[in-house]
Amino acid sequence: MNYHDLKIVHIFLAFLTIAMSSALFHGAKGKSKQIIFGVSTLLLIVTGFVVMGRFGIKHAPPYPLWINVKLGLWLVLTIATPVVTKRFPEKAPRLFWPWLLIALIATCMAVYKPM
Numbered sequence: 001m002n003y004h005d006l007k008i009v010h011i012f013l014a015f016l017t018i019a020m021s022s023a024l025f026h027g028a029k030g031k032s033k034q035i036i037f038g039v040s041t042l043l044l045i046v047t048g049f050v051v052m053g054r055f056g057i058k059h060a061p062p063y064p065l066w067i068n069v070k071l072g073l074w075l076v077l078t079i080a081t082p083v084v085t086k087r088f089p090e091k092a093p094r095l096f097w098p099w100l101l102i103a104l105i106a107t108c109m110a111v112y113k114p115m
């Protein structure tokens, strides 16, 4: 798969992860939605690492700052989404806009690559 194909897949998985988070925040039921969310977050980081390789960035730390920020944001999305929807379902919809902000920051990191 060439660099552009990979990046398209990565961006689609970012959209899917945010869309599934929003569905779960707003009470979407069923194991299948949780599984789709889980698989999309896993494939999002896998495609991120594969695209990184195309930049000659080693897969072992230390990573550039922009990758560390994206990894941190990915961890927040991946851990907080199931925890909040399970433990605080009444508060979960409040994460809609913060999650979109996370996606925006992750995109800015990829486009501007500060440090």
Ligand code: HEM
Binding pocket: 007, 010, 011, 014, 044, 045, 047, 048, 049, 051, 052, 067, 070, 071, 073, 074, 077, 102, 103, 104, 106, 107, 110, 111
């Ligand atoms: C928080 C979840 C994430 C979101 C929303 C996200 C979003 C994006 C977007 C929209 C792009 C395309 C930017 C462009 O057009 O140049 C991108 C590119 C990229 N992302 Fe992610 N990403 C996420 C997580 C990650 C992770 C965890 C990694 C690394 C392990 C990663 C590595 C990359 C790389 C290497 C590129 C290519 C940059 C380029 O081509 O210039 N991303 N990401």
